[in-house]
Amino acid sequence: MPVRARCQVNDSVPSVMIPQWHRGTTWARDAARAFHDEVAERVSAGVSVCPRTGQAHARGSYFTTRALEAAGIPVLELHADNVDARSTDGDALPRTVGDWLDRHVLAGG
Structure with a gap:
């Protein structure tokens, strides 16, 4: 399941919280890393995660x-x-x- 950066808090909170609820699992590690990497990539590229x-x-x-x-x-x-x-x-x-x-x-x- 890909984890995507979202514009709304109610969309991004699951990307952060669900991996915490599954702490210690390979899935949780990978999901948190995917979310982090997508946001970091957008920041590095100067792209707004949520324009306006x-x-x-x-x-x-x-x-x-x-x-x-x-x-x-x-x-x-x-x-x-x-x-x-x-x-x-x-x-x-x-x-x-x-x-x-x-x-x-x-x-x-």
Whole structure:
């Protein structure tokens, strides 16, 4: 079974997780190596694994947010890097969530 680099997280997670569930087997080793090699090959060639994924994701998030808000559901969008917190102010998240709760949930707006 070939393991392919994918554009969506829900497609790439199995390429990483399933080999972990089968840790220690020849299949798992080969599957993880195939995924690694394909991504490394694309990086070396300067080819994007997922062209414009961020833009498509941002548009999808925007429309989802607008649809929820139009239905009267308060939405808080958090833009953060869940891998590297160095660019994040440690107090910003609790402050942002608290302010949003005060303005949009508790105040009914």
